[in-house]
Amino acid sequence: MSNEQNIESVLILGAGPAGLSAALYAARGELNPLVLTGMQPGGQAALTFTIENYPGFPEGVGGTELGDLFQKQAERFGARVEFDSAVSVDFSAQPFRVKTYNGEILAKSIIIATGASSVHLNVPGETELTGRGVSYCATCDGWFFKDREVIVVGGGDSALEEAIFLTRYATKVTIVHRRDELRAGAILQNRARENAKIHFIWDSVVKEIRGEDKVTSVLVENVKTGEQSDVLTDGVFVFIGHTPNNEMYKGQLEFDERGYLRVDSHMQTSVEGVFACGEAADGDYKQVVISAGMGATAAIAATRYLEKLEG
Secondary structure (H helix, E strand, O other), X not given: OOOOOOXXXXXXXXXXXXXXXXXXXXXXXOOOOEEEOOOXXXXXXXXXXXXXXXXXXXXXXXXXXXXXXXXXXXXXXXXXXXOOOEEEEEOOOOOEEEEEOOEEEEEEEEEEOOOEEEOOOOOXXXXXXXXXXXXXXXXXXXXXXXXXXXXEEOOOHXXXXXXXXXXXXXOEEEEEOOOOOOOOOHHHXXXXXXXXXXEEEOOEEEEEEEOOOOOOEEEEEEOOOOOEEEEEXXXXXXOOXXXXXXXXXXXXXXXXXXXXXXXXXXXXXXXXXXXXXXXXXXXXXXXXXHHHHHHHHHHHHHHHHHHHHOO
């Protein structure tokens, strides 16, 4: 770990596709970048069973496997990856200061790639039953629901990908969606509709998750009629979107109205020398390939910034 005498050229916060792509480009620029993994190495992508739309993998690639490949490639060129997490930052002066669980790091440039976390339903029973039937990761927890019935909440790509994955284990997967049509891509929609194990409850939201020591049912309400029903289930998987992990930068960097970091075309934030990429700054696309491209852009921009800084 760095000490007061050692100032990093590039410090990258996060080790998902954006952070590791930034690490690869910074390493190839001989900047000897230091990457802090945060609490979830590989980012959101690592929680996905199969990624089918990342170029170069015609048969698809596991999320964890892709993350490992990203890291090995970055390390091959000299990136250093440490299992540590930033807890506070000071971008008010050079060098920038980042406090972590293991100490403090000084850096001339920072690339923020801290990603996003799953949005919660915020309904009664959700918090109490998380880990007891409530989950936000089918890849992590699907096996526990072998020969059981589960509910998936959501209607986007993630919800359908995870619902299809869950049919490997569950006898029945019911998708609860607040609208009467899905937001997911056509291929995923067709797969879901053609899967005999997948069922739909349309125009509905989950109002409560019920159970004592484990999930036993959910209270579902039709948004058009107001009619409520108790649906028996063994598990609830929530995929209703993500919120950026940007709380730490409040008061230091500019945000957009949705809570994402404002960046220009070079991934530059409102503070010169601090860059952001991936889902910390991307509220629209949320694709691995786009996060990777943003990471590469941020690293190239950081390289140019350091050349100017060091004259």
